[in-house]
Amino acid sequence: MSDRSDTGELVDWRTKGVWWPGEPVAAADFAARRDRLFDGPFTWPLLVLRESALARNTAALADFTRRHGLLFAPHGKTSMAPALLDRQLAAGAWGITVATANQALVVHRFGVRRILLANELLEPGVIRWAADEGAADPDFEFLFYVDSPEGVAALAEGLGGAGGDRPPGVLIERGVPGGRTGARTREEVLELARAVEAVTGRPIAGVAGYEGPLSGADGVRAFLRDLHADAAALAAASPRGEAGPPVVTVGGSAWFDLVAEEFGGARDVVPILRSGAYIGHDDGLYRRVTPYNRLPEGGEALTGALEVWARIVSAPEEGLAIAGMGRRDAGYDQDLPVARVLRRPGGATVPAEGVTVRRFDDQHAYLDVPPELGVRPGDLMSFGISHPCTTFDRWRSIPVVDDADTVVDVVATYF
Incomplete structure (x- = not known):
C-alpha cells in the first residue's frame, strides 16, 4: 500500500x-x-x-467475511484515508471500493491495486486510463458499472484509444423500481451484457447491486436472489472459459448478514461485499441497523x-x-x-x-x-x-x- x-x-x-x-x-x-x-x-x-475501536471494527468485518467465504472490498468513500485503507487491506481485504473516478485515482495513488468503482462510469478518458494501467501492471484490476447503452458507448470510446489488451472489468448494475441507478429487468441486464461483450470481445465481469434502499429482510433476500439469477443467466448466455464464475457484488453496512446467507461460500459466483461505514461505525444510524444486532456476536461487535x-x-x-x-x-x-x-x-x-x-x-x-x-x-x-x-x-x-x-x-x- x-x-x-x-x-x-x-x-x-x-x-x-x-x-x-x-x-x-x-x-x-x-x-x-x-x-x-x-x-x-x-x-x-x-x-x-x-x-481501540478502529482495531476492533477492522478485525470484526475481516473475520466475518473470511468465515463466510466472501471477498471484501470495503467502501473507501467512508474515510478516504490511506492509513485506514492500509488497515483494511492488511486485514485481508481483496480490494477497495470507491464511488467516483476521482476517488479511484486517489486510492490508486496510495497503492491500491484492485479498485471497484461502484457507480456508472461515462468518462471515456477514465476508462482509457484504467485500460492503460491494466496493460502496464498485471496485478491491477479495475471494475465499474454499466446500466445503459450510453455507458456501453463510453466504454467503446474509451477502449478505442487504449493500449494493451486488458480492458477494465464491467459489471452490469441491477437496480430496484424507484431506486437509484441500475437496470430494472433481467432482459435489460442480458442485453447490456451482450453489448459490452461485443465491445470488449470477452465475457462480462458480472453483476452488481445495492440492497440498502430496501426496507425489510424479505425484500433484501428477494433482491439478492434476483442478482444470483442474473449471474446464472449471464453464465448460461456466454461461455466463460478462463474468465471463471461471474462476480456478484453487493452490500452496504445494514444487511451483510443476509449477503453472507445468500452468497457465502458460493462456487457459481465470486461474491464481493462492499460494506464501508463499519470502520468508524457510529452512535446513531449504524448502531441501530448493524447486522450484529441480529448475529450471535451481538450489537457491541x-x-x-x-x-x-x-x-x-x-x-x-x-x-x-x-x-x-x-x-x-x-x-x-x-x-x-x-x-x-x-x-x-x-x-x-x-x-x-x-x-x-x-x-x-x-x-x-x-x-x-x-x-x-x-x-x-x-x-x-x-x-x-x-x-x-x-x-x-x-x-x-x-x-x-x-x-x-x-x-x-x-x-x-x-x-
Whole structure:
C-alpha cells in the first residue's frame, strides 16, 4: 500500500482542531510527540478516532467475511484515508471500493491495486486510463458499472484509444423500481451484457447491486436472489472459459448478514461485499441497523470510533447549553450527534446522561441539558455521530488516540 512518509502531510496553522502557530511539522512527527488530548496543543471542536475501536471494527468485518467465504472490498468513500485503507487491506481485504473516478485515482495513488468503482462510469478518458494501467501492471484490476447503452458507448470510446489488451472489468448494475441507478429487468441486464461483450470481445465481469434502499429482510433476500439469477443467466448466455464464475457484488453496512446467507461460500459466483461505514461505525444510524444486532456476536461487535469533542461556550438559560460544534464539524444528514461524556475543567468526567442535541447552527449546537448535571461554560463534552461518511469529510487531519487519551497517530483524509 502507501508509503505514508511521501504524503507530505503537515500540521500547521491550517490544521483544524490543532493550535499550532509556529513552524509546520510533519504529521508523523506530531504524532510521535504523544501529546495528551486534554493538555496538548488542541483547540475545540476536535474530531478524534479511538484506536481501540478502529482495531476492533477492522478485525470484526475481516473475520466475518473470511468465515463466510466472501471477498471484501470495503467502501473507501467512508474515510478516504490511506492509513485506514492500509488497515483494511492488511486485514485481508481483496480490494477497495470507491464511488467516483476521482476517488479511484486517489486510492490508486496510495497503492491500491484492485479498485471497484461502484457507480456508472461515462468518462471515456477514465476508462482509457484504467485500460492503460491494466496493460502496464498485471496485478491491477479495475471494475465499474454499466446500466445503459450510453455507458456501453463510453466504454467503446474509451477502449478505442487504449493500449494493451486488458480492458477494465464491467459489471452490469441491477437496480430496484424507484431506486437509484441500475437496470430494472433481467432482459435489460442480458442485453447490456451482450453489448459490452461485443465491445470488449470477452465475457462480462458480472453483476452488481445495492440492497440498502430496501426496507425489510424479505425484500433484501428477494433482491439478492434476483442478482444470483442474473449471474446464472449471464453464465448460461456466454461461455466463460478462463474468465471463471461471474462476480456478484453487493452490500452496504445494514444487511451483510443476509449477503453472507445468500452468497457465502458460493462456487457459481465470486461474491464481493462492499460494506464501508463499519470502520468508524457510529452512535446513531449504524448502531441501530448493524447486522450484529441480529448475529450471535451481538450489537457491541462494532464500536463508534469517531468522537467530536466540543467546548461548552454558553449556558444562557436553565436547561439550555451551547456547545461550540455545528454543521461544519459533524454530520447531521441522518441524526444529530449523540452526547457521550461531560468533562469538567479539572478533569473529572461523568456520563452526559439526559443531554440531547436539539439543533445545529454552522458552529453551534443547542443542547437540552438536565439542570442537575450542572453544565457550565468551559466544560468539554464528547459526542458520537450518526453516519460516519458525512463526518470524515469535514476533517483533513484526524488525531488517533489510545484509551489513555494519548495521540498515537494522525490520519489524513483526501476528499
